[in-house]
Structures are given as structure tokens and as C-alpha cells.
Amino acid sequence: MSYNESDEVAVRSRHANRRDHALRTGEPAGSRPVKDTRHLKSFPPELDDRSALPAVTRGSTAPAPAALPARPVVLVSMDWIRPGDPRFGLGTASIASALRGAGVEVRVVADAVNRPGFRADAFFAQVLGAIDAAGTDVLVGIGAFVWCEDEVQGLLNVLGDRAEIVLGGPQISYTAAGELEPLYPGATYFVRGHGEAAMIALATGSAENGAAGLHVARADDLAGRADYPLESLPSPHLDGTSPIGAFVRWETQRGCQFRCTFCQHRQPGARLRRSELGTGRMQAEIAAFREAGTQRIAVLDPIFNTNRSRAIALLEDMRCIGLAAELSLQCRFELTDTAFLDALEGLDVKLEFGLQTIHDDEARAVGRPNRMDRVADVIADLNDRRIPYEISLIYGLPLQTLERFRASVGWCLDRGVPRVRAWPLMLLRGTALYTERDRWGYVESDAGRIPIVVESHSFSREEHAEMARIAESLESADGAQRSVA
Ligand code: B12
Numbered sequence: 001m002s003y004n005e006s007d008e009v010a011v012r013s014r015h016a017n018r019r020d021h022a023l024r025t026g027e028p029a030g031s032r033p034v035k036d037t038r039h040l041k042s043f044p045p046e047l048d049d050r051s052a053l054p055a056v057t058r059g060s061t062a063p064a065p066a067a068l069p070a071r072p073v074v075l076v077s078m079d080w081i082r083p084g085d086p087r088f089g090l091g092t093a094s095i096a097s098a099l100r101g102a103g104v105e106v107r108v109v110a111d112a113v114n115r116p117g118f119r120a121d122a123f124f125a126q127v128l129g130a131i132d133a134a135g136t137d138v139l140v141g142i143g144a145f146v147w148c149e150d151e152v153q154g155l156l157n158v159l160g161d162r163a164e165i166v167l168g169g170p171q172i173s174y175t176a177a178g179e180l181e182p183l184y185p186g187a188t189y190f191v192r193g194h195g196e197a198a199m200i201a202l203a204t205g206s207a208e209n210g211a212a213g214l215h216v217a218r219a220d221d222l223a224g225r226a227d228y229p230l231e232s233l234p235s236p237h238l239d240g241t242s243p244i245g246a247f248v249r250w251e252t253q254r255g256c257q258f259r260c261t262f263c264q265h266r267q268p269g270a271r272l273r274r275s276e277l278g279t280g281r282m283q284a285e286i287a288a289f290r291e292a293g294t295q296r297i298a299v300l301d302p303i304f305n306t307n308r309s310r311a312i313a314l315l316e317d318m319r320c321i322g323l324a325a326e327l328s329l330q331c332r333f334e335l336t337d338t339a340f341l342d343a344l345e346g347l348d349v350k351l352e353f354g355l356q357t358i359h360d361d362e363a364r365a366v367g368r369p370n371r372m373d374r375v376a377d378v379i380a381d382l383n384d385r386r387i388p389y390e391i392s393l394i395y396g397l398p399l400q401t402l403e404r405f406r407a408s409v410g411w412c413l414d415r416g417v418p419r420v421r422a423w424p425l426m427l428l429r430g431t432a433l434y435t436e437r438d439r440w441g442y443v444e445s446d447a448g449r450i451p452i453v454v455e456s457h458s459f460s461r462e463e464h465a466e467m468a469r470i471a472e473s474l475e476s477a478d479g480a481q482r483s484v485a
Pocket residue numbers: 079080081082085088089090091092094095140141142143144145146147166167168169170171173191193194195196198199249251263264265300301302423426428429450
């Protein structure tokens with residue numbers, strides 16, 4: 001569909017007016033220019049952070065609450081994928097489902113930036129095509145992740161003033177107050193945390209700066225993160241948004257109560273009480289996966305066994321339904337007990353444990369004390385039960401040396417851990433380690449799309465290269481797992 005120039009002018013001027021209005025009043029620029037402005041003054045209680053998701057997201061056919069038809073939305077998903085991955089990530093899928101459930105017209109434009117042959121210019125042309133097809137007053141939502149930072153910037157340039165742009169995703173969620181506008185000058189809105197409620201509010205004209213994680217560009221940045229109950233979020237797996245295939249990425253909860261300073265899941269303050277998805281939804285999803293013959297389910301929860309009794313109940317549901325798929329679950333050793341391991345019986349499960357280091361000072365330096373006696377006990381139990389599992393380590397931690405990294409790997413191999421993996425430290429935006437780079441003398445590589453730490457006060461570039469070689473050898477043949485010499 002070709003772009004109509006006069007439409008473009010009309011859209012531009014409307015957006016410019018709305019933005020001016022927002023700048024002057026601090027009111028949401030995305031509010032539709034309606035005569036009845038009552039819903040601009042106060043955020044509807046059902047969309048407020050402190051209460052439930054709006055009823056309109058519960059079903060797939062419920063009408064939108066706005067007096068006027070909702071604005072069409074184009075969601076842009078620039079993913080990093082592995083073979084077999086769904087067409088786009090679960091974050092985009094979940095937002096698309098919620099919008100559809102609220103009666104909003106949504107188009108998803110998706111591609112993987114690591115797909116051989118991916119070309120940003122061709123992809124941006126697709127986005128422009130979708131914007132044209134969506135009609136006037138379109139809202140463009142873009143997911144910002146560490147792997148697509150350049151493409152997000154490129155797209156912002158290409159889009160210019162053509163549409164109002166909402167940015168969300170981890171790169172936004174973890175940017176401090178006042179820093180979003182300089183980093184992303186072309187965006188009109190930013191959403192920190194879960195994106196569903198804010199996108200519905202923006203599309204239906206009921207958004208307000210500061211609510212549901214929304215920050216209107218150049219209005220007061222309250223730096224709030226969306227934190228509302230997720231029980232009523234509709235499922236992208238059940239409504240056809242993310243068709244169920246042989247491999248599924250699935251979530252049962254979001255967030256993590258631990259505070260590792262290298263990780264963006266760190267939730268300062270208390271554990272999030274409302275981060276679990278609805279039980280009914282999850283049971284229906286499990287049944288649908290079984291029905292579809294799904295072979296592998298990667299559970300994305302940062303820690304599946306955060307709430308042991310809930311995890312056990314879910315595993316019980318899977319067993320009752322006769323789920324045969326291989327499940328991979330991220331777990332913490334400290335939360336793994338006999339009852340949890342018993343509950344895995346009869347299921348095809350692979351557990352993935354983060355350990356990062358065996359050394360107490362390194363662990364404490366990143367806010368992650370490990371109880372090594374407990375870790376050793378659980379490893380012995382896993383081995384006795386022949387439960388498949390892997391342990392992940394990080395190289396590049398504060399205080400780490402080549403020899404100490406070797407010792408961490410060796411400790412795991414000596415205890416018969418079937419798979420040990422080691423990842424290079426990345427300084428992710430908004431993490432404590434990101435701000436402590438000078439303290440540890442961190443130097444990052446500028447090669448590659450995702451910068452990693454390559455040098456510090458405790459290891460040289462050459463030693464880092466050796467750690468990388470060890471990590472690589474762990475990924476290769478089984479034999480390599482047995483030695484780190
Ligand atoms: C699945 C996954 C992958 C898959 C991606 C496959 C795919 N296409 O889905 C694979 C395995 C390939 C992968 C790889 C990597 N990943 Co990864 N991955 C995840 C994981 C576990 C789940 C993502 C997910 O679907 N979550 C569930 C959805 C619902 O949440 P969400 O994506 O955050 O989306 C919500 C909000 O962010 C927001 N939002 C998202 N998009 C948008 C858009 C708009 C418009 C709005 C308003 C809001 C919004 O709303 C969404 C719904 O509420 C997350 C951790 C996690 N549990 O989230 C890490 C995570 C995304 N990965 C991360 C990283 C760092 C990586 C790697 C670089 C390294 C690594 N060690 O993992 C590699 C990249 C490639 C490489 N060089 O190896 C970081 C991202 C950091 C960042 N700033 O972007 C995360 C957050 C983990 C972490 N805490 O460090 N990853």
C-alpha cells in the first residue's frame with residue numbers, strides 16, 4: 001500500500017498538536033482529541049497500578065472502554081532467536097493479545113536481527129508499510145532489548161514524526177529517571193515494566209503519565225514500573241497470537257526477588273506479590289500444548305521454584321494432564337528441596353541452575369551469596385535421581401582471576417555436573433554493576449552487537465581470552481566437560 005502524502009501531513013500535525021499539549025499540561029499526549037475529557041483527568045481505577053488489569057483484557061471479545069474507537073497499533077518486534085523459536089517474542093505476543101482482548105486493532109511486524117540476511121532497511125520498510133495499512137492516528141510500539149539497540153535508534157530516525165512511538169522492554173524499564181529522552185529523542189511514550197496495561201490505555205485514550213509504568217516524554221519522570229496483578233492477562237498461546245508449535249517459550253510468573261547486581265531481574269525492595277499468571281490460564285495452556293503435541297517447553301520464569309508450593313502444584317497439573325514435552329526450568333539451588341524434586345517424577349524435565357561462582361567473595365561482590373553446602377547437597381541429590389540439569393557460571397566477575405574461574409568450573413565438573421556453561425559478563429543498563437565499572441576497572445569490548453567485559457583489575461585481556469576458550473570448550477563435545485586444564 002502506498003503512503004498518501006496528504007494523510008502524512010494530517011497525521012503529523014495532529015501528533016504535533018498532541019505533543020505540544022502534553023508538554024504544556026503534562027497530560028498524556030496520546031489522549032485522543034475527544035470533547036469529553038473526563039477520562040484524561042484521572043486514570044481509570046481498573047488500570048491503576050494498585051488494582052487489577054482492566055476487565056477488557058480478560059476476554060478476547062470484550063469491547064474497549066473508550067468512548068471513541070481505539071487507535072490502531074503497530075507492534076514492532078526485533079528479536080534475537082534460536083532455531084525453532086516462535087515468530088516473535090512472548091513480550092510482543094502478550095501485549096498483542098491484551099490489545100486484541102481490549103478490542104484494539106493490532107499489526108505485528110517482526111523479524112530476528114540475528115537471522116542471516118536480516119536487513120534493517122528492508123525491515124523498516126515493512127514497518128512503514130504496516131503504518132500505512134493501519135490508517136491514521138496509529139500508535140507504534142517498539143520493544144527495546146540490548147540486542148536491537150542500533151535498530152531501535154535506526155527506526156526512530158526513519159519514523160521521525162510519522163507516528164507516535166511507544167518504547168518498552170528491558171532497555172527502557174532499567175533506564176533511570178530523566179535519561180530516557182536523551183537516549184531516545186524520537187519517542188513519545190516510554191513504558192517501564194509490563195507493557196500490556198499501558199498500551200491498552202494509550203490505544204483507548206485513557207492513559208496518564210506515571211500510571212502503569214507510563215512515562216510521557218518530557219513530562220515528569222516518576223520512574224515508576226508497572227506492577228499490577230497478571231492473573232487476568234489473556235494468553236497469546238490460546239488466542240492464536242502465538243501459534244503453538246513443537247517448541248514453545250512459556251511463562252508462569254515474572255520478576256525475581258533476588259538481587260544479583262549483574263542481572264536486570266533484580267527487583268529492589270520486597271518481592272513482587274502480584275507477578276503470577278492465572279492458574280486457569282496456565283492449566284488451559286498446558287492442555288493446549290499437550291493437544292498440539294509440543295515437544296519442548298522453555299519456561300522463561302527467572303526462577304520457576306520461587307514459590308515452591310505453587311511450582312509443585314503446577315508440576316502436578318502437568319503430570320495429571322499427561323504432558324510429555326521436555327520442560328526446561330530455571331531454578332535456584334537454595335529453593336530446591338526434596339518435595340520439589342519429588343514433584344518432577346514422571347515429567348521430562350531439565351533444570352537450569354545459576355551459580356556464577358563458587359567463591360564467596362566474588363559472589364558477595366555481585367550481591368549473590370551462594371550457600372555452597374546446600375548447592376553440593378542438591379547436586380548429589382540430582383545425580384542420585386538422574387535428573388538432567390545444567391549449571392551456569394559467569395566469567396568476568398569482580399575479583400575473579402583466570403585461576404579462580406578455572407576452580408569454579410572444576411568444582412562443578414568434579415561433582416559430576418552433566419553440563420556446565422559459562423557466560424561472559426555483560427554490564428546491563430540499570431544494574432548496580434553497570435554503575436560500578438570504574439571500581440572494578442572494567443573494560444568492555446566494542447566488537448560485536450552486545451558488549452561484554454574483557455578486562456578488569458583482576459584479569460587481563462589475555463586471561464579473559466583464556467576464560468572464553470574454557471567456556472567454549474564446555475559447549476563442545478562431552479569429553480571437554482571433564483577437563484579445564
Ligand atoms: C527468551 C529469552 C531469550 C531468548 C530469545 C528468544 C525469543 N525470541 O524469545 C534467547 C535464548 C535467544 C535469549 C538470548 C539472550 N538474552 Co534473553 N531472555 C529471554 C528471557 C528468558 C525471556 C524473554 C521473555 O519472553 N519474557 C517474557 C515477556 C512477557 O517479558 P518481556 O520480554 O520482558 O516483555 C515485557 C516487558 O519487557 C514489556 N515490553 C517488551 N516489549 C515491549 C514493547 C512495548 C511497545 C512496550 C510498551 C512494552 C514492551 O512488556 C512485555 C510484557 O509485559 C528474558 C528474561 C525474562 N524472563 O524476561 C531474557 C532477557 C530478555 N535476555 C537477556 C539477554 C541479555 C540475553 C543475551 C544477550 C544473553 C543471555 N545470557 O541471555 C542473549 C542474546 C543473544 C546472545 N548474544 O546470546 C536480557 C535482556 C537485557 C536487555 N536489556 O535487553 C533478559 C531480560 C535477561 C536478563 N535479566 O538479563 N534470550
